[in-house]
Amino acid sequence: MNREEELFKKRLKDLASAADRRGIAVFTDFMNLNELNIFHSCTREFGYVSYQLFGGYEHAERQIAAFLPDALSYSYDFPIISLKIRPLQKKFAEDLSHRDYLGALLNLGVDRSKIGDILVGEKEAxxxxxxxxxPFLQQExxxxxHTPVLVEEAAPDEIQVTEHTEVVRGTVSTVRLDSVMSVALKASRSSLVSLIEEGKVFVNGRLATSNGCQLKENDLISVRGNGRFRLLTLGGQTKKGRCVIEIEKYL
Incomplete structure (x- = not known):
């Protein structure tokens, strides 16, 4: 670990200790994939408290951890608010990307760790x-x-999180990480090894350290800069002995 990662690990331990000492739920900021990997790698070191992860909706990539003392006997809510960004005049609105929305938020001076996932829909997010x-984001x-927008709070029961996906099918000689990535990303196995070596690939929120990692059904693979996908099914074998796989790719 580098110094920044060591400091993050220490911060996690301090929060777990505070939850145990004060007898209340204590929360992290939103954690990215690398921070989630560090979190999972050191859970044994704060085994004296329990924890829960949540990012505002099921399968969120960026998540907050709640450290919970064993004596906690009351309900708690994650300190997460869902906001909708919509154009003031939809017919004149630009087609905005995830990068556009994130850039607008960060340009306000907001730290990235205070913001979770951004789900982009048609003309809104x-x-x-x-x-x-x-409140600051709603006002500022x-x-x-170039699109004037309004930011509104959305009640949980008003939010319909619709993730756009496509199903990709293919065959692999073995259910190794690099083989499955090759089918999902339509690239050669050799070209994907560098992504793994550079620490850009995560399986179920944990850093993948080997291209030979064996996957199983429902594993979620995230590749920085290339999106994420889930291994849905392992089917039968072809006449040549290759395994048939089905992948759900998030668009």
Whole structure:
């Protein structure tokens, strides 16, 4: 681990200790994939408390951890607010990307760790943030690129998180990480090894350290800069002995 990662690990231990000492739920900020990997790698070191992870919706990539003392006997809520960004005049709105929305938020001086996933829809986006900064974002975010926008809070039962996916089918000689990535990303196995070596590939939120990692059904693979996909099924074998796989790719 580098110094920044060691400091993050120490921060996790301090939060777990605070939850145990004070007898209350204590929360992290939103963690990215690398931070989630560090979190999972050191859970034994704060085994004296339990924990829960949540990012505002099921299968969120960026998540907050709640450290919970064993004596906790009351209900708690994650400090997460969901906000919707919509154009003031939809017919004149630009086609905005995830990068556009994120850039507009960060240009307000907000730390990335205070913002969770951003789900981009047609002419609008839903994003998740820590509740403490929600009023500021609602007041200050008035434009994304050249499009005037309004930011509104959405009640949980109003949010319909629709993730766009496509199913990709193919065959592999073995259910190794690099083989499955080759089918999902339509690239050669050799060209994908560098992504694994550079620490850009995560399986179920944990850093993948070997291209020979064996996958199983429902494993979620995230590749920085290339999106994420889930291994849905392992089918039968072809006449040549190759395994038939089905992948759900998030668009």
């Amino acid at each position: 839903i994003f998740f943030c820590e509740e403490g900064i929600a 975010l008035t434009r994304v690129r």
